[in-house]
Amino acid sequence: MNDMRLIERAVDMNDIKISARNVQVYYGATHAIKDVNVDIADKTVTAFIGPSGCGKSTFLRSLNRMNDTIDICRVEGDILIDGQDIYNPNIDPVQLRAKVGMVFQKPNPFPKSIYDNVAYGPKIHGLAKNKAELDEIVEKSLRRGAIWDEVKDRLNAPGTGLSGGQQQRLCIARAVATEPEILLMDEPCSALDPIATAQVEELIDELRSQYSVVIVTHSMQQAARVSQKTAFFHLGNLVEYGETGKIFTNPEDPRTESYISGRIG
Amino acid sequence: MTDMTSGSLGKTNTDLIRAGLARRNRNQLFLQGFGMAAIAFAFLMLAILVGSLVLSGYKAFTQTHISVDVFIDPEEISVERLPRGGFEEVLQASLVSRFPDVTERAEQRSLRGIFSNGAQFLLRDMVVADNSLIGQTVRITVPVSDPYDQVNKGLIDRETPNENRRVKDNELAWFDALIAEGAISSPINWALLTNADSRFPELAGLKGALVGSFWALLICFLIAFPLGIGAAVYLEEFAPKNKISDLIEVNINNLAAVPSVVFGLLALAVFIGTFGMPRSAPIVGGMTLALMTMPTIIIATRAALKAVPPSIREAALGVGASKQQVVFGHVVPLAMPGILTGTIIGLAQALGETAPLLLIGMNAFITSAASSPFDSATALPTQIFIWADSPERGFVSRTSAAILVLLTFLITMNAVAIYLRSKFERKW
Numbered sequence: 001m002n003d004m005r006l007i008e009r010a011v012d013m014n015d016i017k018i019s020a021r022n023v024q025v026y027y028g029a030t031h032a033i034k035d036v037n038v039d040i041a042d043k044t045v046t047a048f049i050g051p052s053g054c055g056k057s058t059f060l061r062s063l064n065r066m067n068d069t070i071d072i073c074r075v076e077g078d079i080l081i082d083g084q085d086i087y088n089p090n091i092d093p094v095q096l097r098a099k100v101g102m103v104f105q106k107p108n109p110f111p112k113s114i115y116d117n118v119a120y121g122p123k124i125h126g127l128a129k130n131k132a133e134l135d136e137i138v139e140k141s142l143r144r145g146a147i148w149d150e151v152k153d154r155l156n157a158p159g160t161g162l163s164g165g166q167q168q169r170l171c172i173a174r175a176v177a178t179e180p181e182i183l184l185m186d187e188p189c190s191a192l193d194p195i196a197t198a199q200v201e202e203l204i205d206e207l208r209s210q211y212s213v214v215i216v217t218h219s220m221q222q223a224a225r226v227s228q229k230t231a232f233f234h235l236g237n238l239v240e241y242g243e244t245g246k247i248f249t250n251p252e253d254p255r256t257e258s259y260i261s262g263r264i265g
Numbered sequence: 266m267t268d269m270t271s272g273s274l275g276k277t278n279t280d281l282i283r284a285g286l287a288r289r290n291r292n293q294l295f296l297q298g299f300g301m302a303a304i305a306f307a308f309l310m311l312a313i314l315v316g317s318l319v320l321s322g323y324k325a326f327t328q329t330h331i332s333v334d335v336f337i338d339p340e341e342i343s344v345e346r347l348p349r350g351g352f353e354e355v356l357q358a359s360l361v362s363r364f365p366d367v368t369e370r371a372e373q374r375s376l377r378g379i380f381s382n383g384a385q386f387l388l389r390d391m392v393v394a395d396n397s398l399i400g401q402t403v404r405i406t407v408p409v410s411d412p413y414d415q416v417n418k419g420l421i422d423r424e425t426p427n428e429n430r431r432v433k434d435n436e437l438a439w440f441d442a443l444i445a446e447g448a449i450s451s452p453i454n455w456a457l458l459t460n461a462d463s464r465f466p467e468l469a470g471l472k473g474a475l476v477g478s479f480w481a482l483l484i485c486f487l488i489a490f491p492l493g494i495g496a497a498v499y500l501e502e503f504a505p506k507n508k509i510s511d512l513i514e515v516n517i518n519n520l521a522a523v524p525s526v527v528f529g530l531l532a533l534a535v536f537i538g539t540f541g542m543p544r545s546a547p548i549v550g551g552m553t554l555a556l557m558t559m560p561t562i563i564i565a566t567r568a569a570l571k572a573v574p575p576s577i578r579e580a581a582l583g584v585g586a587s588k589q590q591v592v593f594g595h596v597v598p599l600a601m602p603g604i605l606t607g608t609i610i611g612l613a614q615a616l617g618e619t620a621p622l623l624l625i626g627m628n629a630f631i632t633s634a635a636s637s638p639f640d641s642a643t644a645l646p647t648q649i650f651i652w653a654d655s656p657e658r659g660f661v662s663r664t665s666a667a668i669l670v671l672l673t674f675l676i677t678m679n680a681v682a683i684y685l686r687s688k689f690e691r692k693w
Binding site for chain 2: 177
């Protein structure tokens with residue numbers, strides 16, 4: 001990070017990174033996401049909360065076109081990242097996904113070495129000119145994933161041999177290795193114990209300085225702990241979106257209030 | 266099942282459960298017993314099969330040989346005429362000098378019948394290799410002909426009346442005399458593996474069949490493995506799921522169930538008839554077997570690809586891998602143990618396949634091993650078929666021995682498949 005970037009970041013603070021307009025998602029005949037409009041800010045953690053099946057994961061996965069892999073899934077409306085429509089036919093999903101990293105619910109390291117897990121993204125995108133550069137990227141990414149100190153002596157050990165929490169941080173390191181601008185996290189702590197969860201949450205907070213982080217979570221406490229903005233989804237609708245503090249203390253919509261006070265969901 | 270609603274008057278659920286428990290335990294015991302009985306039955310059948318093969322086949326693993334001093338008579342054999350010469354006469358003379366009271370020409374000829382028909386060629390090869398043997402007396406050890414081999418192995422009943430016996434009384438007397446002086450031995454029959462087929466059982470071996478099977482399997486593997494994997498990867502990973510891909514899937518399963526003889530007829534009509542490829546050649550055999558093996562490989566590969574968890578695909582897609590990179594960088598390598606297992610089992614099936622090879626003429630009588638897939642050859646199962654059909658008694662035990670050799674290969678291949686599966690099996 002040089003000084004130029006630091007200045008840019010200050011300017012970017014309140015910039016809109018992702019902008020969704022009238023987004024509809026269908027699974028076959030099922031209307032899973034209904035008319036969602038949302039602006040997601042840069043350098044911010046945005047949490048999507050809501051009861052199971054409310055469409056928050058579906059919406060998250062349309063932000064990097066992971067839904068493309070599901071044949072029956074159809075997305076309508078506009079999703080703009082940096083003002084560019086990501087569903088434009090000129091946009092290659094491969095390029096998009098390098099820019100929009102993703103961390104999944106269950107830690108899913110490749111059954112390869114820790115080093116290869118992190119190096120895979122940079123390798124396929126040709127981001128490193130030589131081995132030394134690749135080593136550097138791997139170390140930097142593992143440091144950002146807050147796991148470097150734990151694995152630096154066994155980079156050739158299989159990634160699947162780590163504990164659940166370590167695996168998830170490895171997956172975060174793998175996601176940041178391609179230098180994305182946005183990091184999507186689909187319930188990243190749901191398979192982790194409280195201690196590993198705390199570590200990952202701390203990491204998410206650190207990642208905010210460089211990325212726009214969007215996190216789907218079941219846990220309202222987690223949303224309250226890590227996010228600055230919160231969006232509440234219910235039955236495919238975006239019910240309420242605003243400052244996390246406001247959503248949790250003074251929600252406008254009665255459905256939001258019912259959910260956070262535990263009456264629905 | 267106990268009816269919980271009607272039987273609950275006055276009884277607690279615990280009572281009801283206890284009442285049904287004995288019957289449930291009995292059912293379980295019965296099922297377990299039935300399963301164990303089924304396995305025991307299967308093993309018994311296997312033991313009978315292998316036992317009977319070993320009993321009738323083990324004698325083919327030794328071959329009776331005779332050791333005699335042969336004077337290589339310069340009058341019969343001269344350097345100029347080699348490789349031709351009176352080798353048969355020289356051999357006969359060696360036994361005639363041993364039994365001087367046999368004077369009649371016909372009897373002397375039947376005395377020569379103790380030697381295998383191939384003995385003269387063995388002697389010829391010795392002399393051709395070393396001309397200086399001419400004029401000397403050498404001690405050679407050569408196979409005896411099949412009837413004497415049978416006598417030595419106790420397979421010809423000496424109580425049979427002379428006129429019905431393959432080996433007559435006088436012949437038995439000579440042979441017993443030879444045994445008495447230690448000229449007869451029974452070494453391990455390496456010729457069974459190193460000789461090609463022969464009309465004479467004592468000389469017949471499996472080399473031609475082994476080489477033929479090797480070429481055919483190699484061709485089969487080279488065709489079926491890449492095509493099978495290619496088809497499976499396309500169908501599983503890239504093809505759109507619609508009516509056409511459903512139709513293809515159904516027909517691949519049908520293809521796997523088509524009787525092998527039909528593939529043989531197809532090969533006969535298309536490969537040999539239309540394209541004019543050589544008859545009896547392993548290249549055609551391998552192509553025919555590939556047709557049969559491909560559906561097996563496709564089905565096994567698709568199952569192995571399906572078993573790779575979606576989380577790995579998502580992980581690779583998530584860092585921006587293209588579909589092709591996901592499939593060939595992650596999914597196929599992870600599915601490889603399953604693919605290899607399926608392939609080996611498919612090849613093992615192909616190794617034992619007989620009917621299609623009969624139709625393309627791989628059951629011809631061929632006395633040399635094929636040096637390329639385009640030469641005529643037999644395969645192991647067709648060699649068994651030929652020998653089982655031959656009238657000489659020596660072929661009876663050789664058929665069983667050949668079956669044991671085939672089974673050894675099959676068991677080895679399946680063991681490798683099981684080893685691969687257990688070694689590389691991944692828990693997700």
